[in-house]
Amino acid sequence: MDRFRGVLKENNIKCTKGRLSILKILEENKEAANAERIYEKCSKEGVKIDLSTVYRTLELFEKMSLIEKFDIGEGKYNYLFKEHNHKHILHCKLCDKNLEIDCPMPQVSDIIKSKTGFVLVEEEIKFSGICKDCAKINKRKEEK
Amino acid sequence: MDRFRGVLKENNIKCTKGRLSILKILEENKEAANAERIYEKCSKEGVKIDLSTVYRTLELFEKMSLIEKFDIGEGKYNYLFKEHNHKHILHCKLCDKNLEIDCPMPQVSDIIKSKTGFVLVEEEIKFSGICKDCAKINKRKEEK
């Protein structure tokens, strides 16, 4: 349990029972969970906490890069402890610049799962396109 | 303009000024648009219509498979005229069954665009995983 205290201290986050409990729950969870689910788990562990506090805590953890928040559609979000996160490269076809983004697959994966019950275990993706800056330049050319 | 009347008739949808206008706007739009944007375009064309009617019309068109509704996160949706829609195969690694889904890339694309300004123009994806039925069987095995 002191491990979690340490994590919070390292990130200059004040220790409170709620935050410790949420951190623990997130760390133990392999799968992404939503605020409600985390709220319920807190209750089960006897930690009385308000749902709004759960949201605020998750927001804080995300800002501190302890977890990743991802949008699963319908205005809902899941939260996942950062551990095996990986990135993707967006390669601009015009300027050859590379831009790094968090892997968007957890979202796709969750969407597909909720709609079809299909669980993705493997995927290969290659992204390429046109970056913001090049898009601007392109637009200017078109306007001439 | 009669083209649109025809489309509605074919689908047994009553013709109203609002529906015609929305169908026209959708057909002319290359990019996916949200209800608000469609509502604004109606107004610009002098078609007075309520936002709730726009939503109901979009819901109807989607049910009739004239358009595709896709979730772009934050509880928001975009609508796209069906024309160049393509599908993907989900291949189950356990039973070898194939499941067809609408390409999830428009969503990913819109999400990436809104967050980074990067416009995807090309992607290669290969999905494989475990289908609903096999997941069930697997679970049963684990429980033993």
Add this chain to the structure above:
DNA sequence: CTGCGTGCAAATGCTTTGCATATGT
């Protein structure tokens, strides 16, 4: 002791729905 964290209630923003009226066929 002081500022940050919290509970509670109310607000938000997009979308959906109920109901009385208007409109297409």
Add this chain to the structure above:
DNA sequence: ACATATGCAAAGCATTTGCACGCAG
């Protein structure tokens, strides 16, 4: 004429925010 489409206002729902009080450092 009759069912169905529409406008208006109000409800839904996950998430966010304002405010007064409470607790960690």
